[in-house]
Amino acid sequence: MTLCPNCMEWVDKFESPRNSSGNQRRDGIKRICPKCREWAPERYIRGCEHFSLEVIGMLGFRGHGKTVYIYSLLFQLDRIGSKWTDFSFTPLDELGIDLVKEMRKKLESGDLPDSSPKMFMKPILLRLEGIPQMGSCQMLICDTSGESIERVADQKQFCSYISQRANLLFIVSLKDLERPSQMADFLASYAQATIELNHHPKEQNLIVVLTKADKYVDDPTMPEEVREFLREKSDGSDTISQLKKLSSCIEKWLSEQKPFINFVRRARVEFKSVHYCVVSALGSEPEGQKMKVAVSPRGVLGPILLAMDIRR
Numbered sequence: 545m546t547l548c549p550n551c552m553e554w555v556d557k558f559e560s561p562r563n564s565s566g567n568q569r570r571d572g573i574k575r576i577c578p579k580c581r582e583w584a585p586e587r588y589i590r591g592c593e594h595f596s597l598e599v600i601g602m603l604g605f606r607g608h609g610k611t612v613y614i615y616s617l618l619f620q621l622d623r624i625g626s627k628w629t630d631f632s633f634t635p636l637d638e639l640g641i642d643l644v645k646e647m648r649k650k651l652e653s654g655d656l657p658d659s660s661p662k663m664f665m666k667p668i669l670l671r672l673e674g675i676p677q678m679g680s681c682q683m684l685i686c687d688t689s690g691e692s693i694e695r696v697a698d699q700k701q702f703c704s705y706i707s708q709r710a711n712l713l714f715i716v717s718l719k720d721l722e723r724p725s726q727m728a729d730f731l732a733s734y735a736q737a738t739i740e741l742n743h744h745p746k747e748q749n750l751i752v753v754l755t756k757a758d759k760y761v762d763d764p765t766m767p768e769e770v771r772e773f774l775r776e777k778s779d780g781s782d783t784i785s786q787l788k789k790l791s792s793c794i795e796k797w798l799s800e801q802k803p804f805i806n807f808v809r810r811a812r813v814e815f816k817s818v819h820y821c822v823v824s825a826l827g828s829e830p831e832g833q834k835m836k837v838a839v840s841p842r843g844v845l846g847p848i849l850l851a852m853d854i855r856r
């Protein structure tokens with residue numbers, strides 16, 4: 545089974561249409577999705593035959609840092625080759641190629657992306673090869689507007705692919721919550737949407753990504769392990785065992801904060817597995833939509849390494 549990047553439905557295989565005389569089309573090899581009848585990118589389809597597919601869905605409240613996280617992830621993949629000696633990555637379709645270009649231009653000039661509209665945003669298709677301890681995969685990562693998780697009906701419309709075979713990244717900036725109970729409320733509505741779609745959260749892995757972590761570096765109420773992790777400047781050298789240790793530490797800390805106890809316990813009950821990580825996509829606080837200093841991400845590769853590890 546593979547995921548169609550146009551309609552986000554799982555399909556057995558893509559079809560090769562013939563022209564009316566039964567011959568292969570003249571405009572080259574193109575295959576279509578049996579469900580939506582749209583062309584799917586050929587490099588993605590071919591790669592699906594050789595690489596495992598890692599589907600990552602991102603949900604989170606408005607303005608909590610989803611889109612900036614994707615930009616920062618691409619920014620970091622562009623640089624991590626100097627540390628990961630066999631690593632390389634490539635976008636697999638035109639949208640990905642354009643986004644990588646846009647991301648370079650924006651983050652290098654310090655501009656931040658706008659708030660995402662409430663509509664289906666096409667996923668980014670990447671091939672990652674030579675990741676230490678993990679090997680290679682194709683990755684489909686999909687941004688969602690924060691507006692789409694406000695109502696169960698919208699979650700069902702925009703996020704149904706996540707409830708099937710994706711790892712869910714729940715993007716939360718603790719300092720931007722209107723109230724702590726928002727987190728447990730999200731779990732309840734996500735579970736409802738998933739069950740109404742005839743799937744089950746208990747078959748899914750949840751990765752809670754605490755974003756804008758640059759705001760915690762000097763916060764004495766955060767665990768010292770988290771602050772230490774954020775102070776270290778080198779990104780990408782974090783091993784899975786370090787990330788898992790940090791995850792346990794964050795979970796324990798959060799489960800001791802009264803307003804979050806219910807979230808931590810419900811997440812354990814509802815999902816197959818739960819991991820926590822901290823990310824600073826920018827490295828420091830921007831001024832409006834502009835960065836004052838150069839972007840210096842921290843921890844952005846953690847969520848995708850955890851997602852890949854969960855599947856092994």
Ligand SMILES: Nc1nc2c(ncn2[C@@H]2O[C@H](COP(=O)(O)OP(=O)(O)OP(=O)(O)O)[C@@H](O)[C@H]2O)c(=O)[nH]1
Binds near residue numbers: 610656691755828
């Ligand atoms: N301090 C700090 N601020 C950040 C960071 N990442 C994002 N922000 C700020 O948060 C704002 C919103 O980030 P987005 O990525 O656009 O948020 P979003 O979750 O995509 O929001 P919607 O698309 O509206 O759902 C950015 O414009 C930045 O001002 C970070 O790592 N650190």
Ligand SMILES: [Mg+2]
Binds near residue numbers: 611659690
């Ligand atoms: Mg966005």
Ligand SMILES: [Zn+2]
Binds near residue numbers: 552577
């Ligand atoms: Zn399709």
